[in-house]
Amino acid sequence: RNYSQDIIIPMTLVHPDYLTEILDGLRQIDDQLLHIFLMLNEDLLRHRISNQTMHPDPNRNAEIREWRLANVARCLAARERLPSTTRVLDSGAHTSDELAAMVLDRLDQRT
Numbered sequence: 001r002n003y004s005q006d007i008i009i010p011m012t013l014v015h016p017d018y019l020t021e022i023l024d025g026l027r028q029i030d031d032q033l034l035h036i037f038l039m040l041n042e043d044l045l046r047h048r049i050s051n052q053t054m055h056p057d058p059n060r061n062a063e064i065r066e067w068r069l070a071n072v073a074r075c076l077a078a079r080e081r082l083p084s085t086t087r088v089l090d091s092g093a094h095t096s097d098e099l100a101a102m103v104l105d106r107l108d109q110r111t
Helices: 016-029 042-051 058-070 072-081 096-110
Strands: 036-039 087-090
Touching (some): 016 072, 036 096, 087 096
16 A cells, blocks of 8 residues: 655654554555664764754753753664664764755655
8 A cells, every 4th residue: 555645754763662563553554664764973963952942931941952862862772773674864964955855865766
């Protein structure tokens, strides 16, 4: 089966069982699943998180930043449990536009 349009779901699944359940469910909808993992050096990821504003309220923004920083290691460790079909892209070596073009190119290659 094939879904009529591409769906992009931005998230890191740190629980292997959740990853398997979600990817298997998506494959039931469309067997042409393209799973991409954006890898980033830990120091650069921490730097980006520290410099992002996620909420207009400074206190809430600080809480969000603290939570995100506390979860960096386990999110990066998720790479070690990815399915072999996952495409890993280095988001520290490419701009957002370059990464988007790479993803679109991979989508075009599937069909």
